Amino acid sequence: MHELTLTARLLELIEEAAALNRLAQVDQVKVELGQLSCVSAEALSFCFNQLKKGSCAAGAELVIESVALEGFCPKCQAGFKVENLLFHCPNCRHPEIRLLRGEELCLTELSGEPHGD
Ligand SMILES: [Zn+2]
Numbered sequence: 001m002h003e004l005t006l007t008a009r010l011l012e013l014i015e016e017a018a019a020l021n022r023l024a025q026v027d028q029v030k031v032e033l034g035q036l037s038c039v040s041a042e043a044l045s046f047c048f049n050q051l052k053k054g055s056c057a058a059g060a061e062l063v064i065e066s067v068a069l070e071g072f073c074p075k076c077q078a079g080f081k082v083e084n085l086l087f088h089c090p091n092c093r094h095p096e097i098r099l100l101r102g103e104e105l106c107l108t109e110l111s112g113e114p115h116g117d
Pocket of ligand 1: 075077
């Protein structure tokens with residue numbers, strides 16, 4: 001199951017980031033989920049709630065933000081949002097575009113309780 005592997009990797013990143021930021025526990029985790037990542041937000045939440053037990057994010061809430069596809073045209077250098085999965089440049093109609101965002105899962109924000117001194 002794809003989501004399970006991704007969630008395990010996400011929790012590793014969270015543990016690392018929490019250690020770096022001296023957080024004793026994580027309250028909220030924000031991720032960006034690209035429209036082309038083939039990951040369902042519901043499945044991701046479900047896996048997160050299963051796997052977070054016993055980690056520093058055991059009490060954390062997962063906030064998933066959906067990210068639109070962003071493309072770039074190598075011909076006219078235009079940047080644009082890709083809508084309705086139309087993979088051509090809206091400016092010059094060039095049929096080959098590069099995707100800049102929208103394929104991946106990114107950890108964007110972490111908040112929690114710092115270690116008491
Ligand atoms: Zn173009």
